[in-house]
Amino acid sequence: LSIDSLRSLSDAHPKPxxxxxxxxxxGFRTLGSTLDSVLFRVGVIAAxxxxxxxxxxxxxxVTASHNPEHDNGVKIVDPRGEMLEGSWESHATTLSNAPTTxxxxxAVDALIRTSKIDVSKPARVVYxxxxxxxxxxxxxxxxxxxxxxxxxARNAGVTTTPILHYLVKAxxxxxxxxxxxxxxxxxxxxxxxxAFKSLVGGRPPLEPLLIDCANGVGALAASSLAEYLxxxxxLVLENTSISTPGVLNHACxxxxxxxxxxxxxxxxxxxxxGQRACSLDGDADRLMYYYLDERGTFHMLDGDxxxxxxxxxxxxxxxxxxxxxxxxxxVVQTAYANGASTRYLFERLPVKCVATGVKHLxxxxxxxxxxxxxEANGHGTVLFSQSTQSKLxxxxxxxxxxxxxxxxxxxxxxxxxxxxxxxxxxVLLVETVLAHKSYTGEEWDSLYVDxxxxxxxxxxxxxxxxxxxxxxxxxxxxxxxxxxxxxLVRRYDGGRSFVRPSxxxxxxxxxxxxxxxxxxxxxxxxxxxxxx
Ligand code: 16G
Ligand code: ZN
Numbered sequence: 001l002s003i004d005s006l007r008s009l010s011d012a013h014p015k016p017x018x019x020x021x022x023x024x025x026x027g028f029r030t031l032g033s034t035l036d037s038v039l040f041r042v043g044v045i046a047a048x049x050x051x052x053x054x055x056x057x058x059x060x061x062v063t064a065s066h067n068p069e070h071d072n073g074v075k076i077v078d079p080r081g082e083m084l085e086g087s088w089e090s091h092a093t094t095l096s097n098a099p100t101t102x103x104x105x106x107a108v109d110a111l112i113r114t115s116k117i118d119v120s121k122p123a124r125v126v127y128x129x130x131x132x133x134x135x136x137x138x139x140x141x142x143x144x145x146x147x148x149x150x151x152x153a154r155n156a157g158v159t160t161t162p163i164l165h166y167l168v169k170a171x172x173x174x175x176x177x178x179x180x181x182x183x184x185x186x187x188x189x190x191x192x193x194x195a196f197k198s199l200v201g202g203r204p205p206l207e208p209l210l211i212d213c214a215n216g217v218g219a220l221a222a223s224s225l226a227e228y229l230x231x232x233x234x235l236v237l238e239n240t241s242i243s244t245p246g247v248l249n250h251a252c253x254x255x256x257x258x259x260x261x262x263x264x265x266x267x268x269x270x271x272x273x274g275q276r277a278c279s280l281d282g283d284a285d286r287l288m289y290y291y292l293d294e295r296g297t298f299h300m301l302d303g304d305x306x307x308x309x310x311x312x313x314x315x316x317x318x319x320x321x322x323x324x325x326x327x328x329x330x331v332v333q334t335a336y337a338n339g340a341s342t343r344y345l346f347e348r349l350p351v352k353c354v355a356t357g358v359k360h361l362x363x364x365x366x367x368x369x370x371x372x373x374x375e376a377n378g379h380g381t382v383l384f385s386q387s388t389q390s391k392l393x394x395x396x397x398x399x400x401x402x403x404x405x406x407x408x409x410x411x412x413x414x415x416x417x418x419x420x421x422x423x424x425x426x427v428l429l430v431e432t433v434l435a436h437k438s439y440t441g442e443e444w445d446s447l448y449v450d451x452x453x454x455x456x457x458x459x460x461x462x463x464x465x466x467x468x469x470x471x472x473x474x475x476x477x478x479x480x481x482x483x484x485x486x487x488l489v490r491r492y493d494g495g496r497s498f499v500r501p502s503x504x505x506x507x508x509x510x511x512x513x514x515x516x517x518x519x520x521x522x523x524x525x526x527x528x529x530x531x532x
Pocket of ligand 1: 025026356357358359375377379501502503504505509
């Protein structure tokens, strides 16, 4: 480790003195123009993380997902393709806030000592960015951090967050019996495309699916995917302007659809009644489906509807394969899950509620043999435990029907990106189920009827004054506030409401649902006491 080169490179990426950074739910995320020092330091941290793990490849993704174009961010991906381990999130926060180069070198030294990192070990890092213009210089800063530690760096270019996660896992399993696939974008598309064609083969051709690419990196990936899918699933790509300034996530994309509960205006004269459509977010890890009915009314099929569709399908397959006593399927949701979806799922399989954020859902889903998790916002995936995968590989079906179900389950393992929620993989998953069930969007939608709901954000003096328990469903502080919420909720039929501090913005979020639309609106518009 050359301290001199680390010092001089660090001097070239000084920390802005007035800013404090935090590795939060989605990594570091803020205005792109303020992140230079953070990216440099993340390069150093990722290299150290790799050294700590004996030179396994660590990933770095530069993206701000569904946020506005001027934002940017960065997150580190652990070798199995999963989110960075919790204790290293705090190391990252500490290192990113060291005021001077001297402080930073001292913090690096402390991390090496306390985490017992052997700096003579190799460091390997693969990185990528989304289409944000600020990503170009941020990646250059990241590269400086990597080269300061002599890391072996691989640039995966401009790609989606889930593809970067795939690459990390594929690189680390290369040449092993657990190989996740070829460690290239082609390997990813080939894996998904092949599995999809096997799953829908021999069925009537699917109607074209319209995809709103949010004018982001999903446009690139979706157009590659379209080639691999060919006529098995015709894709019509919209909002694909990745080089027009200012249009990323603007009045389009999964977050727009979910929060506005409406069709992106740009699709108004594109979408025919009854046609299936969906929106990706800015880094293609979230997915929202929707359709217009005959009267032109918009209907949204969000993460909860996806969970209901997919979980019920997998439960049926496990049953048809004759494995219902050996393989337990479960679902993980957050407090934002629509109450009607929870009821629908609960009648069919175990359901668990955890705190917001992918890592909480992911870890809870790992406790099932097959764990389905989706956030209402459209981020989610399905995890097949290692023992379940071996069980399926060795199982001897005793009837042709069992054999067919088994083949479908094995293909689903290939189709689903198990490292993290992946909008494109999830599109193929949804389309598989719709094809097998011969469902239109409308039939899928009628699995259950959403309870009317509202989500609002409230600016408060100090969001840290809001502390929750029971998977964010109840407040423990400020004192007395939960009792007030309880009292209000009691006034509404089927009412439910909760208040939680955001992990990504300086606000608190207030969610309310009730059986009647006007009541859900009422419950979300109560005012917080003055001392908040
Ligand atoms: C981040 C999370 C997402 C969560 C959202 C909540 C990851 C990769 N992403 O985008 O899962 O739904 O934050 O934001 O964990 P909030 O705390 O501001 O409501
Ligand atoms: Zn995203």
